Amino acid sequence: MSALAILPLRVSGLGFRAAGAAILAEVSLTIAAGPPMLILGPNGAGKSVLLRLLHGLLAPSTGHIAWAAPGAQAAQAMVFQRPVLLRRSVAANLRYPLTLRGLPRAEQARRVAEALALVGLEGLAERPARALSGGEQQLLALARAAACRPQVLFLDEPCASLDPAATRRVEEIIGAIAARGCKIVMTTHDLAQARRLAGEIVLLHRGRVMEAGPAATLLATPRTPEAAAYLRGELLC
Secondary structure, rough: OOOOOOOOOEEEEEEHHHHHHHHEEEEEEEEEEOEEEEEEEEOOOOOOHHHHHOOOOOOOEEEEOOOOOOOHHHHEEEEEEOOOOOOEEEEHHHHHHHOOOOOHHHHHHHHHHHHHHOOOOHHHHEEEHHOOOHHHHHHHHHHHHOOOOOOOOOOOOOOOOOOOHHHHHHHHHHHHHHHOOOOEEOOOOOOHHHHHHEEEEEEEOHHHHHHHHHHHHHHHHHOOHHHHHHHOOOOOO
């Protein structure tokens, strides 16, 4: 039996406060199956907090997050700007979440091999994960998420600390994962990257949604002055 589809994800009136300050306020959006959604905005706009709320790492102060089916936590994954890797080999990092899910060893081995091939780390399977370069560690984090075959993959600025060559490779992997039917929801501060990857864009400013819609339309003809200023590089905070 196939897994229940967890999309669309409906977010209504979402708010989050920390230390008495409003980080997000009245965020409402719908995340449906389809091309990657990129979340843009100046520093401090609340992009990373929004992703953590959607992933379930934080509890909202107000509002609701509603998945289309139960069991959504097991059908989605997240990759952080700085990969969180175990003090184990590359292959062991890939096997760990699969073991937690109770997959048979033969299926684990198949998925590990498939994930290593996806990111080009086949020759490094037994190397300690934390001995990899920064770009290789990010590829491993993507591979680990892909091995779990999530329906939704949250990515928090996965290329922020990478050089151009590593960034291109990570973007290729993201494209390959999206082509398999996984919904990518990704934060970035890089407009050029958004133009390359996004099918949809959400623009945040001071914890609120400035504008949202198809990437081609929003980037070419923003409807709000704030969005236009951001796209011109004039809205920095």
